[in-house]
Amino acid sequence: MxxxxxxxxxxxxxxxxxAADDRTFPALSVLDLVPVRGDQTSGDAIAATLALARTADRLGYxxxxxxxxxxxxxxxxxxxxxxxxxxxxxxxxxxxxxxxxxxxxxxxxxxxxxxxxxxxxxxxxxxxxxxxxxxxxxxxxxxxxxxxxxxxxxxxxxxxxxxxxxxxxxxxxxxxxxxxxxxxxxxxxxxxxxxxxVWLLGSSDYSARLAAAKGLPYVFAHHFSGQGTAEALALYRDQFRPSPELAEPRTFLTVNAAVAETAGEAERLALPQLHAMVALRTGGPLRPQLLVEEAEAVSLPPEHQGLLDAMRRRWVIGDPETAAAEVARLAATYRVDEVMVHPVAGAYDEEPVRRSRSRENSLSLLAGAVHAGARARA
Known part of the structure; x- marks a missing residue:
């Protein structure tokens, strides 16, 4: 009707x-797809998400x-x-x-x-x-x-x-x-x-134009696309019309992130999600998320390895200080006061199925490094 x-x-x-504040470091937020590993049931994955959410809440995300x-x-x-x-x-x-x-x-x-x-x-x-x-x-x-x-x-x-x-x-x-x-x-x-x-989300300029015309906050899916972010945000800001909902443009950045005590460990933890994204982009079989050991045993064809490497370069992967510096750089580049991280760290064999320890650790290490950097600059 x-x-x-x-x-x-x-x-x-x-x-x-x-509202955006005057801090010199970005606020942190979380995007969660509720990943399901090969050793988990749906119920296990939801329990792990609730534990991750409580971690983010405690850390001030x-x-x-x-x-x-x-x-x-x-x-x-x-x-x-x-x-x-x-x-x-x-x-x-x-x-x-x-x-x-x-x-x-x-x-x-x-x-x-x-x-x-x-x-x-x-x-x-x-x-x-x-x-x-x-x-x-x-x-x-x-x-x-x-x-x-x-x-x-x-x-x-x-x-x-x-x-x-x-x-x-x-x-x-x-x-x-x-x-x-x-x-x-x-x-x-x-x-x-x-x-x-109400926020409008998108991975093209369509939602950027619509959010600007309606005076609504907007988020570009940088974590998924990785391309066209600057253009979409500039379009949104340039065409924004104030509304009863919002007086000025409001946006933030999304990014895939895996943080560990060492850069090498972070690279290992990111591998299962990287393989999942390669399968999605190349029409490969979709399956529950691999464990780290399973992902390390996968041999990709050269053309797929190139795709994996290109995606990896757009992600935040590293030790806490390196990851925090990259988050701050991205925030400055795209002129946002908030970065929403999609924690993509995988799990090892025999880890508890109702927790995502590496994802929780990524949030904890990143928040600690960002806050330490802010205190050092204060």
């Missing part, structure tokens, strides 16, 4: 996201975002709202959000209801990141969107409209839906007192 939305209030009531991917043997992040609820309930301070909900897969009202309820349960701690990519293969995409998102192309083409609808429906005053000349009141949750900020 297509109708006209009418705002029932011009007041925008949601907790303002953290700013936010913790969960991705949306479907029908992948190495990724358990299939349902961001469910994971956001689990992580928010297991932590105390950190902001928790979606990185992101792939909107064409879902009915906008359902997304609005989910995140309005999460915000009601955890006021001031919820982010709603929205993307328009499928997050899966064509067959699974069909299964996801059949009866939920309309015709496939229509759901993608209506992405800007769906974004507007979600923003309107989560308003604390509700929204009016004009159907047949009558305005019907609609609320995502009965008595909201705040709503989560």
């Amino acid at each position: 297509r109708g006209g939305w009418r705002a029932l209030s011009r007041h925008v009531s949601h907790p303002a996201d953290e 700013r936010r913790y975002w969960l991705a949306e991917h479907h029908n992948m043997p190495a990724v358990a992040a299939t349902n961001p709202p469910v994971l956001v609820a689990l992580v928010a309930g297991a932590t105390e301070r950190i902001r928790v959000g979606s990185g992101g909900v792939m909107l064409p897969n879902h009915a906008p009202l359902v997304v609005a209801e989910q995140f309005a309820l999460l915000e009601a349960a955890h006021p001031g701690r919820i982010d709603l990141g929205l993307g328009r990519a499928p997050g899966t293969d064509p067959v699974t995409r069909y299964a996801l969107r059949h009866g939920a998102g309309g015709v496939d192309d229509d759901a993608v083409n209506r992405f800007p409209e769906y974004v507007d609808n979600i923003v309107a429906m989560m308003d604390t005053a509700g929204v009016g839906l004009d159907v047949g000349g009558r305005v019907h009141e609609l609320r995502a949750t009965p008595r909201a007192t705040s709503r989560p900020p």
Whole structure:
């Protein structure tokens, strides 16, 4: 049903996201895909994510975002709202959000209801990141969107409209839906007192232009693409129009990271994720994430080794001081006050299946080195 939305209030009531501060080092955040190793069940992987989130919370990371991917043997992040609820309930301070909900897969009202309820349960701690990519293969995409998102192309083409609808429906005053000349009141949750900020996510200039036009915060998927980041951020900043949501452009950087006590150890820990990305980019078989020993035993053809090396150069891999310096360099290069790290460190054989020790250690070592560097510069 297509109708006209009418705002029932011009007041925008949601907790303002953290403004950029005057620190000389970036704030740190986490992106989690809930990786599943070959020795783990889905339940094990979720338990490891909750332990990782508690680590990030304790260390002072700013936010913790969960991705949306479907029908992948190495990724358990299939349902961001469910994971956001689990992580928010297991932590105390950190902001928790979606990185992101792939909107064409879902009915906008359902997304609005989910995140309005999460915000009601955890006021001031919820982010709603929205993307328009499928997050899966064509067959699974069909299964996801059949009866939920309309015709496939229509759901993608209506992405800007769906974004507007979600923003309107989560308003604390509700929204009016004009159907047949009558305005019907609609609320995502009965008595909201705040709503989560909406971020647009993307790996091309499409979302950069849309976020700028709508005056919304924006994140480019640097951790996935690694190319076009500067151009997308410049486009967003240059074309940004202030809105009731946001007075100035707001963005941060995402990056894959593996940090260990030594550079050599960090290189070993990054290898399972590098092999997984090579398989994804070359059409190879997708499987649960390899253990470090398994990844070291893989022999890649020369052309694939070149791809692995090229990806590795865009990642933050090293000892704490080197990794912290690289994070600071990236923040300065792209003019951001926040860097969201996707911790990609793998696991060794016989490690506890309900923990990701190397991922937790990456967060701890990086945060320690960044804070030590800040104190040294103070």
